[in-house]
Amino acid sequence: MARDDTARENESESSLLDRRSYLKLAGAAAASVAAAGVSSNSAKAASYETIEVSAGSTERIEVGPGETFENKLIDISADGAHFRLLTQGSDWTIRNVGVKGTNDDQDGTKATMYLRCTDGGTAVAENVYMGDGSEDRVGHAAVSDWENSGTVKIRNFHVAGWAADGMYMSHAGVSESHGMGETQIESSYLKNNNIENCRLGTPGSYIKDSVIHVEGESAVSSNESGQKNPRGLWFKEQSGMKAVNCDIKVNGSAAVMASDNGSGTVKDCRIDGDISxxxxxxxxxxxxxxSAPKGVPMTAEEAASGKGGTSGKDRSSSGESDSTDTTTGDAEQGKVFQLIADEDGVADEYQFTVDGSVSPQTDPSANMAEESDSVEKNDDGTVTVSGSAMGGFGDSFLVTGDFVSFDLNEDKWTLRYDGEEVSVSDLVLPNLLVIDGSTPNSPSSYEFSVSGEANKSAAHGSVNANDSAKDGSIAGQVYAGTDAYRFSGEITAFSLDGPANVRVEDNA
Known part of the structure; x- marks a missing residue:
């Protein structure tokens, strides 16, 4: 979409009050001070100022380098009321801000909150409620990263019900001229936002310990063009983005997708819906x-008073590494695959490819070597491992996914997988079946059988509860996404009901 290409800040817009009155105004002199509407258990809640936007007006709020904008309730309940918050420079802070009222301003396709460091550096935005959303045909994104060249940390955000984007944080990745800054989203709650709930676009950007939930197209408002496509998480423009320890459930569109040269990793996540x-x-x-993460405000008043949500689930990943590099791996993920060389004292080489992930493992009990010579990711999502061993030594790996091919002299190697001795023929699923239902956006169901074995390919398609694979019999459904399977042998039966495209790749 070209939303932010037309959403450059209109410098002619005027503010109803001088912006620095918002940044410096003391609590005792604020227009509305007492934390009215906050529940009785909020005794420690801070005072906040209410900024009431009049009907048909746009309130422009600027936060510059080193400045703090906090403990504000922005009331846009009046007809046609809107606000725009723009950050400039770095070292700014947005904290304890609640937006009250549904955005019904249909004038233009601007973002509402621009969270960016325009001269590099770092900044923080936390404890913000934007959960009242927008009306149908309103084109404003809730949050944007336009011209971000630094690192913006976003925590405890509640963004729900926006008709044209929840967190639209990919424009910085369009090119070097757009900034290429990182967005780091933590402990946030994104629900029923149209087009995307969260879009990331620059290397190093991530969403962590957060929830993305779409209940279906009927639960969202259409954008300014009348479109509905409420995707969950979207990796766009660049590579090297990730989601860690997130709960994602999306009905009616993609749960996690990537496009336009974008790619990313989901790690330690619970996902219900299509994954590209x-x-x-x-x-x-x-x-x-x-359910909302603990600490996320559930009302505008709760956010403005600095009293984050207390009833949600604690989703902290306890400071664990966000690394998703398949060459180093997670010691607790995957099944153990071991290659042990013949004891004749002559070095032998091996190579194998996996449709999934591989990480080296040290196994002293089996006298394994430290690591393989190389573990390399391929452009098609597979991983190729190359190495050598001799004299009864070998290599050990943690493997998730399916084996695609082997290049070794099987007479010279003993292979063990998940504790059992196996042969190459026991492991390899060389063929690939892809059912592409990404366009048009209509559901398709399918069934097929193979003479050998078959497994779902997570590297080439989505994984969801509608699909099953057992004893060479496959059944599933695909909608606005792609399903894929690795298999051995021949396809013996196949049926398709719907407009999806199908392709088969032998020895892919």
Whole structure:
């Protein structure tokens, strides 16, 4: 979309009050001070100022380098009331801000909050409520990163019900001229936002310990063009982005997708919905808990008073590493695969490819070597491992996914997988079946059978509860996404109901 290309700040807009009155105004002199509307258990809540925007007006708020904008309730309940908050420079802070009222301003396609460091550096935005959303056909994104060239840390945000983007944080990644700054989202709650709930676009950007939930197209408002496509998490423009320890559930569109040269990794996440083929998955499971994270404000008053949500779930990942590099791996992920060389004292080489992830493992009990010569990711999402060993020594790996191919002299190697001795023929699923339902956006169901074995390919398609693979029989549904399977042998039966495109790649 070209929303922020037309959303450059209109410098002619005037503010109803001088911006510095908001930044410096003391609590005792504020227009509305007492934390009225805050529940009775909020005795420690801070005083806040209410900024009431009049009907048909846009309130422009600027926060410059080193400045703090905090403990504000922005009331846009009046007809056609809107606000724009723009940050400039770095070292600014946005804290304890609640937006009260539904945005019904249909004038233009601007963002509402611009969170960016325009001269590099770092900045923080935390404890913000934007959960009242916007009306149908309103084109304002809730949050944008236009011209971000630094690092913006976003914590405890509640963004829900926006008709044209929740967190639209990908424009910095369009090119070097747009800034290429990082967005780091933590402990936030994104629900029923149209087009995307969260879009990331620059290397190093991430969303962590957060919830993304879409209940379906009927739960969202359409954007200014009348479109509805409420995607969950979108990796766009660049690579090197990630989601860590998140719960994502999306009905009616993609849960996690990547496009326009974008790619990313989801790690230690619970996901219900389609995941696109260019999204790497590490320890991804189902059954997401879509309740709000603890600390996320659930009302505008709660946010403005500095009293974050107290009833949500503590989703902290306890400071664990965000690394998703498949060459180093997680010691607790995957099944153990071991290659042990013949004891004849002659070095032998091996190479194998996995549709999934691989990480070296040291296994002293099996006298394994420290690591392989190389573990390299391929452009198609597979991983190729090369190495050598001799004299009864070998290498050990943690593997998730399916083996695609082997290049070794099987007479010279003993192979063990998940504790059992195996042969190459036991492991390899060389063929790929892809059911592409990404366009048009209509559901398709399918069934097929193979003469060998078959498994879902997470590297080439989504993984969701509608699909099953057992004893060579496959059944599933695909909508606005792609399903893929690795298999051995031949396809013996196939049926498709719907407009999806199908392709088969032998020895892919």
């Amino acid at each position: 083929s260019s999204v790497e998955q590490v320890n991804v499971s189902g059954s997401p808990d879509v």
